[in-house]
Amino acid sequence: MHQMISDRKTVFWLVAPGMVLFAAMVFIPILASFYYSLTDWDGATAYHWIGLQNYLQIFIHDKIFWKSLLNSVLLGLGLVLIQHPFALFIAMLVQYCGRWEKLLRVCIFIPAIISTFVTTKLWASVLSTQFGLLNNILIQLGLSSWRQDWLGNPRLAILCIIFVCMWQGFGYAFLLYYAGIKGIPQDLHEAAMLDGASQLQLNLKVIFPLLAPVIRINVVLAVISAFKQMETVFLLTAGGPADSTQFLSNYLYSKAFRDNMYGYGNAVSIMLVVICLAITLILNRSIKREVGEF
């Protein structure tokens, strides 16, 4: 048995195909991306090696890069401070829905299952000036003066993006908390109830602390997803108006394919990878420390 499970040839044939695929599609491209980020390539003609110039440009002159980063932070805050507390609250409430519990769970998760390209097109029409649902609702409520070109106004557009992202991801956030609560052993509930704890006390003093690890992981996931944000912006505003809703993934795309600054786009891309890795590392570190305090 031992001889069999440490047979090198078998390990090689089991691991190599998947590993090669993974490396070829994920790690080698990132190395290639790093190489191109050191050039001034426009994607078509000959290019020159320009060292770290693209990165210098990003750090010193590129306001849109920092704007994109700020937008990611705003989105992250929206997810962590609004979406997640609300999702947790609803996940706790759903526990008291008896036979409707499963139906509610399914309904709440449905928006998350629909492809982003459909949901964004849907929201684009909800927010549209022509026949948009939102403007129509305002008219019905007698608030005609509040009608807006929601996605045309730079300040409102970013809020709309954050709202749509919160709506799309709500099902996931909810489900993660819901499963977390379900994972808490039932006898703990019963013991607390026998001790005369009220529903509220049960939630605050038993469930909430036990959920702490789940909450932390979900917050990390939420922050990373904010920095990875691409499809919603790409389809809803494409970063506009005037780059007010720009996010890094969309920015690297538009630099490379719209402005023909392929080398620069790759530099933005590498910055995105570094930022995502750094955030995960920092959040994981701080989380581990907190866990240690228990």
Added chain:
Amino acid sequence: METSRVKPVVPVDARYAAATLAKRRAGRALFVCFMAVLVVADLFPLIWLFDFSLLKSGDFFASGILKWPDPPMWKNYADAFAKAHIMLLFANSLLVSGVSIVIIILASVFMGYAFTRMEWKWRKPLFALIMVGMIIPIYSTLLPNFIIFNQVHLLNTYWSLILPYAAFSIPISMFIVTGFMETIPRALEEAAVLDGLTIPGIIFRIILPVLRPAIATMAVISFLNCWNEFIMAVTYISEDSLRTLPFAVVYFMGQYTSNYGAQFAVLAMITIPSILIYLLFTDQITRGITAGAVKG
């Protein structure tokens, strides 16, 4: 003594009980209302989508929120079906998702076995490397892959979608598979070895059948990811005959800007399979999505 103490308490208690009962009922009603409003608000854009997909073009600009389709314009669906080449796009999407899923499952099961059951030197660092793949934003590989695919002539082939889809699903699938494999008793394999099975035999005859629930979960989650993927499909494919479903939306929004009914019908037609798959496999999807976050 005792009765005199108890007597005056009883009516107060009864009144109190009645009051709490009323309060509880009111609370319950409020709760039901709140949950109902939440679900309707959450699903409203979808209800609106299906409503608008049945409207006449002239009805869109009328005021009002939900407009009763009178008569329901099933023709919108027929139009969309005819003009957006839905069957071709469906077939392409199915092919790409299907092949990706097969690759993902085989790769994840083989690797999962090597990572959980076998002993070798690079086990831990390689596993960590795969898990880093969960953090790396897919979109950071868009530009380099575009160039690489161009150089090796993979642009405008199904493989330019299948390979990255499969690769990017490997981390989450490995997470699910390794988590599940830890729960399979080793005695099962030891018995198989005594019966003369080799490692491939063990994987195909023992592990694969036991893994069935985990495989179902992986398949459904990968399916939804591939089915819904958008940016790569638009970036790597420019040949109309190879387009996958997401392209239908972009194409349609561009070509038929004034035919709103058909636009909404396209959106609805793409949405229906996702919802059906979800309703059929709710439990697998729930398990898969929560496996990563809750245990990890």
